[in-house]
Amino acid sequence: MQTSCTAKEQEMEERIARHPCFSEEAHHYFARMHVAVAPACNIQCNYCNRKFDCVNESRPGVVSEVLKPEEAVQKVLVVAGEILQMSVVGIAGPGDPLANPQKTFATFKGVAENAPDLKLCLSTNGLRLPEFVEQIAALEIDHVTITINAVNPAIGSRIYSWIFHQGKKYSGRKAAEILISQQLKGLEYLTKKGILVKVNSVLIPGVNDRHLEEVAAAVRQRGAFMHNIMPLIVAPDTEFSRNGVRNPTSEEIEVIRQKSSASLKVMKHCRQCRADAVGLLGEDRSAEFTKDKVMKMPMKYDQQARKAFQEKLDAKVGKRRNACQLMAEKHAEKLRAHETSAQSSKKTAAVAIRIAATTRGSAKVNLHFGHAKEFLIFDCSDSGIQFVGIRKVQSYCVGKLNCGSNKQPILAETSEVLKDCQILLCSGIGDVPKEYLLKKGIVTYVKSGDIEELLVESRKYYAYMNESQSALV
Template sequence: MGELPPSADNIVALDTARSAPQEALDKAMSKSGCGASSCGSSAGPEGMDPETWAKVKDHPCYSEEAHHYFARMHVAVAPACNIQCNYCNRKYDCSNESRPGVVSERLSPEDAARKVLAVAREVPQLSVLGIAGPGDAAFDWKKTRATFDLVSKSLPDIKLCLSSNGLSIPDHLDELVDMRVDHVTLTINALDPEIAAKIYPWVYFKGRRHTGIAGARILLERQMEALEGLVARGILVKVNSVMIPGINDAHLREVNKVVKAKGAFLHNIMPLISDPAHGTHFGLTGQRGPTTAELNALQDACSDGANLMRHCRQCRADAVGLLGEDRGQEFTLDKLPEVIEDDPETRQLYREWVASEREDRRAAARAAEESLAPQEAPVLIAVATKGGGRVNAHFGHVTEFQVYAAEAGAVRFVGHRRVDNYCLGGHGDSDRLDEIIRVLDGVPVVLCSRIGDAPREKLAAAGIDVVDAYAQDYIETAVAAAARDRAQAQASRRA
């Protein structure tokens, strides 16, 4: 969902949502054209114990459902790192580049706390503060701890989480519990030291730099100690793994099984980003990233292991907003007001509205899924959305499509596909449309709120039907209806 206007009008709009949810939703989104995203387990309250559900229900990275409604924020307070990854280069900075380790400004704990307060005031969807570097949050511990302490005092309703390679986590397990940090992401790319040595050139531990297999072995042992220690203390753990073709791709199935056995809540298998322009070792040496098909095949092969997160956006270390959007440039230090007052009432009212909206959407989704008849194969349908779990974005404005599979009795989220928005200054870009068609390969149906005649015709010529008849409907309802329409049309043609 987009930004809510920071005024008393929010309360009116959100209160109205109880009787007219889409009208209020449109008002709430009026300042944003960015796409939403998703992150986390697809299970709802009926699929987990109440304590766990309370932890994940508003966390966009741990609940697939929550990513439609809630925003996260990362503050770049931890620049120091204790390992080197062949896919990382923290020196590179571009405000238009979205990938881990990239930041536009590094913050002191005091500046970070002030920035979080400003974002919370302007973005009532904010539910989570994370520290994800640009180095390692557990290694640069004093800054991480100071930031969390300051934010906890001013914004006790915001969840705290951090990302780490795990090397230093065992030193801070009890502190994390005391600080109310109940979500930690560990990056675990291998279990075999020989494979890990191809990913990590060195590891800094206990005052020494360790290289090769010896360094890798130290890192892997500490990662397992971290995972086990966090789980034992009731902290939810998401494991990130970077899929690197020819190095660890075949091995990640074993990683998935082991982290499940050790209690990880989610496993997020991400594609390697290896553009040479980023200056990473893998980028400069020609190591390719996986194709979408390769990534999906690996994720599917892990379906009997740890629960998979398929909606990750590989966020910057200073990302702000819904998954899939980044509003960080709106909140640089030079743009913050002198005086910032918190507005917890608007955040609470928004969360109450989300709770009501979720119930309505779940009921609609169940009814829609029950209407789906058996098909020869699942049909993939791309959705243009700007949040709220609805088909509510103009085709030409989206920078990503969310892809769903419709099959007998189920509509399931399977991933997202990033694109450059087709419309530029009111005019369509033909080159961008060609690229969108390429990105949507294998997806025969697109749902959006509006589309022009010219792009609709060009997509149809490429075998992609664009449907705007379900604008503002819930995604699951629209996907199920589009799948039924397609099946009926195919049956008519065969007859």
């Protein structure tokens, strides 16, 4: 049975209602924009190489061009006029925003003065965070993300090559001690100001994978709102790539997130965005808004038009949330009915089914399998629908020129990523991948529409197919 939210929880929901990175509901409808104005960094992580960039690259620290504060403000106004669902402007690099304080705060000030309806968001490694808490609060930047990969200096010394702090370079354990101290101090200062803080942690197999539960407990104790455990992306020409450190598997990520969720709410919909990302989570429209293009585009920023548009989105989010709650209540009622009957509880329909879905956003299944670069993973059972996370893949279709080429390796990789799923939910799929996935035990359900409704529908279809096959045996 659903319990009502407390006043504090309700207030929190309202604060994150339009922030796609802080709200799982909002990420389906509201867009964000990162402006790349902060090129310098004051730490060197063993997984980071900011020099490597291509148009298909999506990971933190990657940008195609760095902007001056005045250019960034103009770009924000142009993009906000074109993408009415854009609700958040963030600075996340490509270096560290607080290692470039003048550029960072000049940009935030310009955006706040010219586009007051946009939420301001800051991502930082936290090394200089305690210095700037007052400025952050004064500019009403009420969403901050700190990347904290360890709270144990011995483990931290394996993640960071060096830091540059107060005019001096440190390495090894001393560097980790200073960085961790500054991060936790900054986190406490922010939360005492009432600022929402999300903590990012990179899951590094063999380094901090068994330590992240401790990180979750430590940051919760200091007031963090959410923990985002992200898979390591081993970039070329980095310390980790040279030492053979691998990316974590989907199973490892899921296990660690589950363990850490005992301490703190865990984010599962992160896309590990570029530092110049534009658009809904899961899409990147930065190529449409390069500096050259933006400087020639008309500025159509209209605060009233944006307000009216986003209020309609609020209604959609509320309607979807109410529908999901009703669905959850129906599932709970059905589950109770099953529990009263030992025979019914053994049916296939009572079992949780793992489903992979493709989407362009708006909480809909509206993307062909061949164009998918990621899958949303859900567990669907009588007790409700649980979002598991995002899994990235290489898209099956890469243009007409490659349509006749051998795509077996791509299918093999995709089927490995989805090996624990029973159903693939998509708006379309070719016969070859459909048959290939079926041989791997993944049934394809092709239909467009609301994700929540189709998850339930496809699960019923799967249960029906299983029961039909059992009757024939």
